[in-house]
């Protein structure tokens with residue numbers, strides 16, 4: 001019997017309801033889904049790696065075949081080390097496609113065994129991004145419904161003066 005492991009990589013700074021929607025969809029079709037947070041030394045994130053791990057773990061505790069992990073370096077190397085056959089990415093709109101296609105092709109070049117699977121999040125989250133959520137929260141706008149309540153509370157705490 002085939003046991004398909006997929007990696008859902010990203011920055012998750014912070015995790016949004018769009019990410020969670022995709023995790024839920026991915027968990028239904030893969031045997032194991034590893035949500036992998038990129039440790040990017042070139043970017044200063046709003047939330048530390050520890051905070052992002054905690055948030056994602058808390059939000060996905062009901063999904064028994066989902067694991068949260070961190071990685072650095074090439075995604076293709078990490079995926080193969082995890083025994084994964086697939087990379088899961090979300091496409092919200094046509095504007096995402098070019099960047100995603102380029103990454104998928106590059107990952108295939110790096111390791112032809114790796115398939116990238118694209119899934120479409122629920123329509124309600126088609127305009128949600130971590131960048132916009134950070135920006136709205138920074139200026140005191142409401143992010144209710146865009147992120148889990150626990151993430152909303154953490155954002156409020158980050159930006160309270």
Ligand code: PNS
Pocket residue numbers: 009010011012038073074075076102103104106107
């Ligand atoms: O949530 P993001 O920021 O859109 O995720 C981007 C991510 C983490 C998937 C991408 O930057 C990545 O895979 N980085 C790891 C380095 C790598 O493998 N680079 C070559 C990709 S083609």
